[in-house]
Amino acid sequence: MNHIKTRINLPETTQKRIVIVGGGFAGIELAKSLRDLNAQVLMIDKNNYHTFQPLLYQVATAGLEPDSIAFPIRKIFKSHKNFYFRMACVNEIRPETQTIVTSIGDVRYDYLVLATGSDTNFFGNQNVAHYSMPMKSIAEALDLRSLILQNFEQALLSGDPVEKESLMNIVIVGGGPTGVEMAGAIAELKKHILPKDYPELNLSAMKICLIEAAPRLLGTFSDKGSGKTQEFLTEMGVTVMLNTQVKDYNGEVVVTQNANINSKTLIWAAGVSGAPVKGMKAESVNRGSRYLVDEYNRVIGYDNIFAIGDVSAHITEENPKGLPMVAPVAMQHAENLGHNLKAIFNNKVSELKPFRYHDKGSMATIGRNKAIADIGKFHSQGFLAWVMWMFVHLFMLIGFRNRVIVFVNWLWSYAIYDRGIRLIIRPFKRTSKETYEVRKAS
Amino acid sequence: MNHIKTRINLPETTQKRIVIVGGGFAGIELAKSLRDLNAQVLMIDKNNYHTFQPLLYQVATAGLEPDSIAFPIRKIFKSHKNFYFRMACVNEIRPETQTIVTSIGDVRYDYLVLATGSDTNFFGNQNVAHYSMPMKSIAEALDLRSLILQNFEQALLSGDPVEKESLMNIVIVGGGPTGVEMAGAIAELKKHILPKDYPELNLSAMKICLIEAAPRLLGTFSDKGSGKTQEFLTEMGVTVMLNTQVKDYNGEVVVTQNANINSKTLIWAAGVSGAPVKGMKAESVNRGSRYLVDEYNRVIGYDNIFAIGDVSAHITEENPKGLPMVAPVAMQHAENLGHNLKAIFNNKVSELKPFRYHDKGSMATIGRNKAIADIGKFHSQGFLAWVMWMFVHLFMLIGFRNRVIVFVNWLWSYAIYDRGIRLIIRPFKRTSKETYEVRKAS
Numbered sequence: 087m088n089h090i091k092t093r094i095n096l097p098e099t100t101q102k103r104i105v106i107v108g109g110g111f112a113g114i115e116l117a118k119s120l121r122d123l124n125a126q127v128l129m130i131d132k133n134n135y136h137t138f139q140p141l142l143y144q145v146a147t148a149g150l151e152p153d154s155i156a157f158p159i160r161k162i163f164k165s166h167k168n169f170y171f172r173m174a175c176v177n178e179i180r181p182e183t184q185t186i187v188t189s190i191g192d193v194r195y196d197y198l199v200l201a202t203g204s205d206t207n208f209f210g211n212q213n214v215a216h217y218s219m220p221m222k223s224i225a226e227a228l229d230l231r232s233l234i235l236q237n238f239e240q241a242l243l244s245g246d247p248v249e250k251e252s253l254m255n256i257v258i259v260g261g262g263p264t265g266v267e268m269a270g271a272i273a274e275l276k277k278h279i280l281p282k283d284y285p286e287l288n289l290s291a292m293k294i295c296l297i298e299a300a301p302r303l304l305g306t307f308s309d310k311g312s313g314k315t316q317e318f319l320t321e322m323g324v325t326v327m328l329n330t331q332v333k334d335y336n337g338e339v340v341v342t343q344n345a346n347i348n349s350k351t352l353i354w355a356a357g358v359s360g361a362p363v364k365g366m367k368a369e370s371v372n373r374g375s376r377y378l379v380d381e382y383n384r385v386i387g388y389d390n391i392f393a394i395g396d397v398s399a400h401i402t403e404e405n406p407k408g409l410p411m412v413a414p415v416a417m418q419h420a421e422n423l424g425h426n427l428k429a430i431f432n433n434k435v436s437e438l439k440p441f442r443y444h445d446k447g448s449m450a451t452i453g454r455n456k457a458i459a460d461i462g463k464f465h466s467q468g469f470l471a472w473v474m475w476m477f478v479h480l481f482m483l484i485g486f487r488n489r490v491i492v493f494v495n496w497l498w499s500y501a502i503y504d505r506g507i508r509l510i511i512r513p514f515k516r517t518s519k520e521t522y523e524v525r526k527a528s
Numbered sequence: 529m530n531h532i533k534t535r536i537n538l539p540e541t542t543q544k545r546i547v548i549v550g551g552g553f554a555g556i557e558l559a560k561s562l563r564d565l566n567a568q569v570l571m572i573d574k575n576n577y578h579t580f581q582p583l584l585y586q587v588a589t590a591g592l593e594p595d596s597i598a599f600p601i602r603k604i605f606k607s608h609k610n611f612y613f614r615m616a617c618v619n620e621i622r623p624e625t626q627t628i629v630t631s632i633g634d635v636r637y638d639y640l641v642l643a644t645g646s647d648t649n650f651f652g653n654q655n656v657a658h659y660s661m662p663m664k665s666i667a668e669a670l671d672l673r674s675l676i677l678q679n680f681e682q683a684l685l686s687g688d689p690v691e692k693e694s695l696m697n698i699v700i701v702g703g704g705p706t707g708v709e710m711a712g713a714i715a716e717l718k719k720h721i722l723p724k725d726y727p728e729l730n731l732s733a734m735k736i737c738l739i740e741a742a743p744r745l746l747g748t749f750s751d752k753g754s755g756k757t758q759e760f761l762t763e764m765g766v767t768v769m770l771n772t773q774v775k776d777y778n779g780e781v782v783v784t785q786n787a788n789i790n791s792k793t794l795i796w797a798a799g800v801s802g803a804p805v806k807g808m809k810a811e812s813v814n815r816g817s818r819y820l821v822d823e824y825n826r827v828i829g830y831d832n833i834f835a836i837g838d839v840s841a842h843i844t845e846e847n848p849k850g851l852p853m854v855a856p857v858a859m860q861h862a863e864n865l866g867h868n869l870k871a872i873f874n875n876k877v878s879e880l881k882p883f884r885y886h887d888k889g890s891m892a893t894i895g896r897n898k899a900i901a902d903i904g905k906f907h908s909q910g911f912l913a914w915v916m917w918m919f920v921h922l923f924m925l926i927g928f929r930n931r932v933i934v935f936v937n938w939l940w941s942y943a944i945y946d947r948g949i950r951l952i953i954r955p956f957k958r959t960s961k962e963t964y965e966v967r968k969a970s
Contacts (some may be wrong), residue, residue: 095685097728134677135951151595157951160725170728173681173952190685224953235576239615242538243632283602286539286612474968487940491933498929506929508600509577510615511666512954 093191094128096170101126104427105174105186107363108201109136109159112395114484116199121166123431128170129368130188134159137224138483140413140490143264145227147234147271148279148505152224155482176202179365183390186242186363197390198322199429200363201375201420204396204411207357217337217516218354221264226230228354231507232514234275237350237509238284238504247291248348254292257340259332260356261298262305263450266315268353270452271297271320275351280502294324295347298331299341299356304458305409307448308321311458314467318452330355337516358411360397372399376408381440383423394419400441409443413482451475454500535572535633538612541570543697546629546869547635549618549805550643551578551601556926558641561866563608565873567638568779570612574632576601579666580925583934584856585706587669590677590721590947591711594666596934599926605750613708621831628805631895639832639869642805642819643862646838646853659958660796661780672795676717681952682728689733694790696734699782701774703740704777705892708757710795711738712894715764720945737789738769739774739782746900747854748892753900756909758896768833774798779958793879800853802839814841818850823882825854825865836861842883847955851885855891855924857906860885893917896942 096103102125106113109131120127134218138155144154178187185192206220219230234256241253256272258265272294296303296319302312303319303326316326334341335352338468340395345482346414357460360376370387372378377393378386379400395416399408409415429437447461451472466474475498483489499505538545544567548555551573562569570876580597587594606613606818620629627634648662661672676698683695698714699747700707714736723731738745738761744754745761745768758768769784776783777794785925813826819835820828821842827833836857851857864883887941889903901913908916918938922931943948 093685093687095687095728133952134681152950152953153593153949156951156953158725158948161946161948164724164727172684174964228953239576242614243535245535245537281608283600285606286537351970403931409826485948487937487946490940494932494936495929504929505593506600506603506927508603509595509598510575511594511598511670 094172094174094188094193095191096193099126102196102431103128103194104197104199105130106201107131107186108138108203108395108397109133110201110203110416111413112203112420113199114162115165115200115417115420116157116201116394117166117169119421120168120427123168123428125168125427125431125452126170127166127168128172128193129159129163130172130174130176130186131159132173132175134173135386136162136484139222139448140479141484142224142227143222143268143271145224146221146268147275148231148507148509149499150492150495152228153486154495155483156224156384157488163486176363179391181211181361181366181391184390186378187365191378194388197430198392199423200391200393200397201416202361202363202397203393204358205361205375207359208353209357211332211334214332214335214352214354217335218352219261220354221268222358222389222522224419228512230351232510232512233351234272235508235510236513238280238287241287241422242284249359250287251291252338252348252350254287254289255351256293256345256351256354257295257297257347258355259297259350260354261296261303261326261328262355263448265296265298265353265355266303266319266450266452268355269294269319270322270456273319274453275325275505276289276323279505279508283467283508289309293325293347293349294323294499295340295349296326297315297327297330297342299329299331303328304448304450307450307458308460308465309373310465315450315452315458319465320457322453356417358396360399362397366391367431372401372408374399374407382426382438383419383441392423394423412448414446415443421431428508449478455475492521536614536616536630536635536823537633538568538570538635541568542612543637544873545570546639546641547572548641549639549645549646550572550837551575551626552581552643552837552858553855554645554802554862555643556601556604557859557862558643558836558866559605559611559668560607561863562610562869565610565870565909566957567869567873568612569608569610570637571601571605572614572618572628573601573616574614574615574618575665576613578926582921582924583666584663584666584669585713587666588663588672588676590673590951591646591713591939591941593949594670594931596937597925599930604926613896615776618805621805621833623808623833626734626832627838628784629807637832639872640834641865642827642833642835642839643837643858644803644805644839646800647803648796648819649855650796651799651802653774653776653852656774656777656794656796659777660701660794662796663710670954671956672793674952674954675793678955680722680729683729684726685884686793688794690790692729693733693735694780694792696729696731697737697789697791698735698793698795699737699739699789699791700795700797701739703738703742703745703768703770704797705890707738707740707795707797708745708761708892708911710797711736711761711766712764712898715766717947720767721947721950724794725950735767735789735791737769737782737791739769739772739798741773742770743770746890746909747771748893749892749900750902750907752907753909757892757894757900759899790934794878799836802841802853805837808833812945814850815845816841816849824868824880825861825883834865836865838852844939854890856888857885873895881885891917891920937959
C-alpha cells in the first residue's frame with residue numbers, strides 16, 4: 087500500500103538546525119526552552135505524543151486511560167514558530183556528514199540532541215524477553231491490562247485447579263518504584279475489584295509475588311522507606327521475595343534459585359538500559375548502553391552532539407555509573423542544555439554552565455493512603471507522603487484537561503474503591519518468535 | 529500457546545437457563561430486568577464491555593477516549609446473583625438440541641435471546657469492504673482516529689500536491705445520523721484543531737464530502753430538520769452530495785456516478801444489516817439479515833428463541849421493513865421481553881404483552897450549538913436541540929464516572945475549541961487481503 091515517496095520536507099532557512107531525537111521529559115523540556123532561539127528546532131519521535139511514564143502502571147491496572155497520561159506533541163508546541171515535529175524512527179546517525187537517517191528520509195543537523203530514553207533490559211535472557219510483559223510504553227501497558235483480564239476470563243473456564251491459579255497469579259520482577267507501584271496496584275485490584283467481577287473464582291488462591299535480586303526494595307530510598315514499603319506490601323497480601331533472581335520463564339513457570347512459581351503473567355520491571363542509536367563511535371557508549379557525556383552533556387568525542395536524560399551518563403567519582411535514569415535528572419539536563427545552547431548561539435561561550443544535579447528526593451506510592459517520600463532529611467511513609475505523591479504527579483502532568491481527568495479518576499477510585507477501565511479493547515496475543523526476533527534486534 | 533481446555537463452566541442448578549447473546553442496549557436492558565427472576569441468566573459477548581455506539585464518532589475524531597463510552601459488563605451486574613457472563617464468540621445455534629456452540633464450548637439453553645445487533649453493510653462491494661473504514665466498534669473507531677492522524681503526518685512529507693490533498697481529504701458515505709455527526713465533527717477538526725497542529729499544511733485544500741444516495745440527509749427526520757442539517761454542514765465547509773452513489777473505491781479514488789474524488793480516507797456509514805448467527809431456518813431471517821419475529825419478539829418458527837434490538841424485524845403493514853435499527857427500539861424490546869419472560873416463568877401466559885413501539889423522537893448533532901431534534905410535533909434546530917442532545921446522551925451513558933469524564937471533555941472542547949486526544953496509540957495498518965477474506969466471511 088505505502089508507495090508514498092517521503093522526505094522530511096522542512097522549510098528552507100538560513101537558521102541553524104537543532105535536531106532533538108525523542109519527546110520524553112528531556113526532549114520536551116529542552117524544546118520548550120528553545121522557544122525564542124534563532125534556530126530551526128526539529129523534534130523526531132516514533133509517537134505523536136509524550137508519555138507520562140510514571141503513571142503507566144495505572145493504565146496497566148485499569149485505573150487510567152491512555153489519554154490521561156499521553157499528550158500530543160504538536161499541541162505542546164503549537165505557539166512555537168521555530169518548532170517542527172516529524173513522527174519517525176531514527177535508524178542511524180552519520181556524524182561525518184552531520185546527518186541522521188530516519189524512516190522518512192535523511193536530515194542534516196547543526197546540533198544534535200539525543201534524548202532517546204531507555205529500553206527494557208532483559209539481561210540477555212531470551213525466554214524472559216519473549217514471554218514476559220515489559221511496561222515502557224502505552225501500547226505495552228494496554229497489552230498488560232488486556233492480558234490480566236483475559237487470564238481471568240480464562241480462569242473461569244478451566245477445570246484444572248493448578249491452571250486456574252497459574253492464570254490468576256501475577257509475578258512482578260524488580261523492586262524499584264515501577265515494580266513496587268505495580269505490585270501495590272495489583273494487590274488493590276485483587277482486594278477491591280476482582281472479587282466483585284469474578285465471584286465464581288476463589289481469589290484467595292491468587293498469589294502476587296514481587297521478586298527483587300537485592301536484599302531490599304527501593305534500593306535508592308532510605309532504609310526506613312524500604313522497610314516500610316515491604317511492610318505495606320506484605321500487609322496488602324504481596325509475597326515479597328528478596329535476594330531472589332529469575333533464572334528462566336517459559337510462559338507458565340517462573341524459575342528462581344529458590345522456588346518455581348506457576349504464573350501466566352510475568353511483569354518485567356527489573357532493568358533498563360539506554361536506547362542509543364547506531365552510527366556513533368563504540369567508545370562513546372557505556373556498558374549500560376548510555377552515551378558517555380561531559381559535564382555539558384556533550385557526547386564524548388563529538389562537538390555538536392549532546393545526550394540528555396536516561397540515555398546519557400556523566401561518569402564522576404561520586405557517580406561511577408552516572409545519575410539515576412529518572413524524570414527529574416532528564417528535566418534538569420534539559421534546562422541546563424537549553425541554557426548552554428542559547429549561550430552557544432549568542433557566542434557567549436563564557437556563560438556555558440556545567441551540569442549540577444539537585445536531588446529533590448524520591449517518592450513511590452504503594453496503595454491508598456500508602457506512599458514513601460524521601461526528600462532530603464524529610465522522610466515520610468503513609469498518608470502524608472501519599473497526598474504529596476498525588477499532587478506532585480498531578481502537577482507534573484502536561485495539560486489542564488489531563489490533570490482534571492486524572493483527578494476525577496483518582497477521586498472516583500478513592501471514594502468507591504473502584505477502577506473503571508476493565509476493558510479488553512485489543513486482546514493481547516503474544517508475538518510469534520519471528521516478531522520477537524525483530525523486537526530483540528531493534 | 530493456547531492449549532487450555534475450556535468449557536463454559538456454569539454452576540449446576542435446577543433453575544431454567546436464559547442465554548442472552550450480545551451485550552448491546554437490548555441485551556443489557558433485558559438482563560437488568562431479569563434480576564429477580566428465578567432463572568440462571570447467561571450473557572455471552574465477544575467483548576467484556578458494553579459500547580455506547582451513539583458516541584463512537586467522537587472517539588474516532590479525538591474528542592473522547594474509549595473508556596468514556598465503554599462500560600465493563602461484569603460491573604453492571606455485580607450485584608445480580610443469578611447473572612453469569614462469558615466472553616466468547618457464538619458460532620452456531622442448534623435449536624434441535626437447544627444448544628449454542630461458542631468459541632469456549634457448548635451450552636444448553638431453555639430460552640435463547642438473540643441480541644447480536646448489526647454489522648456494516650457494504651452491499652456486496654468487495655473493494656469498498658476492503659478499503660473503507662467502518663465504524664461499528666471501538667477498535668474500528670480507534671483505527672479511524674489513527675488513520676486520519678497518520679494521513680496528516682504523511683501529508684507533511686509529500687511533495688506531490690495531488691497526493692497531499694488526497695491524504696487530507698475525507699469522504700463520508702451515508703447521510704444518516706452517523707454520517708452527519710461524523711461530517712460535522714471532522715469539519716470542526718478542520719476548522720479548530722488541524723490548522724494549529726499542522727501549520728505547514730494548507731488546510732483550505734482539504735475537502736470533506738458527505739455522500740448520500742437519497743435526495744436528502746437524515747431521511748427519517750422532518751423535512752425541516754433535513755434541510756437545516758444540510759445548511760449547517762454546508763456552512764461548516766462540508767460538500768454535501770445527494771442522489772449520489774459510490775460505485776467503487778481502490779483506497780485512492782472514490783468513484784461515484786458523477787465524479788471521482790481523491791481521498792485516502794473513505795468512512796462507510798451507508799448501511800447496516802442484522803448480524804444473525806448460523807444454524808436457524810432460512811425462513812426465519814429476512815433480506816436485511818434480521819430475524820423475523822412475532823409481536824412477542826419470538827423468532828418465527830421457534831417457541832423458545834427470541835430476537836430483540838437491531839437483529840430483529842417485526843414486519844407489519846405500517847412497518848413493512850421492520851422498525852429502525854436504533855437504541856430506543858432495542859431498549860423498548862428488552863423491557864417488553866423482560867416483562868413477558870417473567871410472565872412465562874410465573875405461568876401467567878395471559879399477561880403476555882405484545883410489543884408496541886413508542887417513538888420518542890430523533891436527534892442528531894452536527895457541531896457546537898448545532899443539532900436537530902424532532903420530538904413528536906416539537907421540531908428544533910440549533911442551540912436548544914444541541915443542549916437537549918447533550919443531556920439525553922449524558923443521561924443514557926452507563927455509569928456516573930463515565931458521565932463526569934464525558935462532561936469534562938465536552939466542557940473542555942466547548943470552552944477552548946480543542947479536542948485533547950490526537951493520539952496514534954496503535955498505528956492503523958490495512959489488513960491483508962487474506963485477513964479481509966476472514967472479515968468478509970465472519
